[in-house]
Amino acid sequence: MIRTTLASLSNTELNRRLWNAGVLIRIPPFAFRIRSQIPVVASGLARLYADYDVLADNAFADFHVSVDAVRRFPRALCTFRLDGLEPFTPLALDEAFAFLEWGMNWCVTSHCHTFVTIHSAVLEREGRVLLMPAPPGSGKSTLCAALALNGWRLMSDELGLLDPSTGLVFPSTRPVSLKNKSIDIIRGMAYQATFGPVAYDTMKGTVAHMRPPATSVERSSEPGLPAWLIFPKYLAGSSAQLIQRPKAASLMQLAENSFNYNVLGKAAFDALGSVIERSDCYDFTYSRLDEAIATFAKVPLPDDVADD
Numbered sequence: 001m002i003r004t005t006l007a008s009l010s011n012t013e014l015n016r017r018l019w020n021a022g023v024l025i026r027i028p029p030f031a032f033r034i035r036s037q038i039p040v041v042a043s044g045l046a047r048l049y050a051d052y053d054v055l056a057d058n059a060f061a062d063f064h065v066s067v068d069a070v071r072r073f074p075r076a077l078c079t080f081r082l083d084g085l086e087p088f089t090p091l092a093l094d095e096a097f098a099f100l101e102w103g104m105n106w107c108v109t110s111h112c113h114t115f116v117t118i119h120s121a122v123l124e125r126e127g128r129v130l131l132m133p134a135p136p137g138s139g140k141s142t143l144c145a146a147l148a149l150n151g152w153r154l155m156s157d158e159l160g161l162l163d164p165s166t167g168l169v170f171p172s173t174r175p176v177s178l179k180n181k182s183i184d185i186i187r188g189m190a191y192q193a194t195f196g197p198v199a200y201d202t203m204k205g206t207v208a209h210m211r212p213p214a215t216s217v218e219r220s221s222e223p224g225l226p227a228w229l230i231f232p233k234y235l236a237g238s239s240a241q242l243i244q245r246p247k248a249a250s251l252m253q254l255a256e257n258s259f260n261y262n263v264l265g266k267a268a269f270d271a272l273g274s275v276i277e278r279s280d281c282y283d284f285t286y287s288r289l290d291e292a293i294a295t296f297a298k299v300p301l302p303d304d305v306a307d308d
Contacts, residue, residue, distance in 0.1 A: 044097035128227035139234030
């Protein structure tokens with residue numbers, strides 16, 4: 001079967017689809033139909049989603065989204081729409097691609113309850129999954145990008161999709177969102193990394209997205225069992241420290257980072273409890289990415305996993 005990837009579409013064809021019925025991109029486990037007439041959206045998709053499969057126009061889409069230009073005096077803005085509805089206040093026009101990424105995250109966290117969705121970076125090594133839940137400003141995405149460029153498979157920098165029936169964590173592999181100084185830090189450590197459009201003066205500061213490694217996209221349908229639950233925090237001037245933390249406190253914090261814990265109730269509690277049971281739990285502080293990468297390279301498998 002011949003695959004059609006976004007990279008195989010000419011700029012003319014990509015724009016034709018975006019302007020009309022939309023381009024239907026497979027981003028396992030979902031499919032998004034995306035429409036937009038804003039050039040920065042087409043540019044961002046071409047640069048960051050080149051390795052993703054494009055589905056036939058008549059294929060099923062989980063989400064029908066668009067980012068459209070709107071006129072609000074005194075300047076042009078853009079709005080995100082799902083099925084024609086506008087859930088958010090319009091943003092500046094040059095934030096259109098970032099708005100698409102934020103909106104896609106919202107589609108999953110607000111409407112998909114097949115999984116327990118966790119606000120977490122997710123990576124994989126040797127078939128075992130690392131979950132890194134953390135609030136904004138913790139350095140989670142910066143650390144996630146660095147690990148993805150140094151031997152770990154990127155599954156997501158934002159969303160952990162936990163199947164409550166199997167205990168498996170499924171990928172939602174999309175570009176890594178980086179902010180402010182982190183953009184230049186990752187550029188400096190990986191000259192081969194590709195970045196999308198830069199949005200300045202957003203509510204999060206300066207924002208740019210890093211293209212996922214091609215190998216991570218190729219394996220974006222492969223789930224894995226959790227083995228590590230690590231809560232990262234960037235602390236200026238600190239050395240890399242990985243400190244084991246109690247499992248009860250880890251469960252509470254993991255639940256706090258779940259978007260739909262209150263929707264799924266007992267099923268979510270049981271699923272998160274299974275993650276805790278299978279995983280070694282740590283707090284991690286760092287300031288230097290090279291030390292962090294070296295620390296994560298040596299993190300041991302949990303005893304019961306090592307015996308599998």
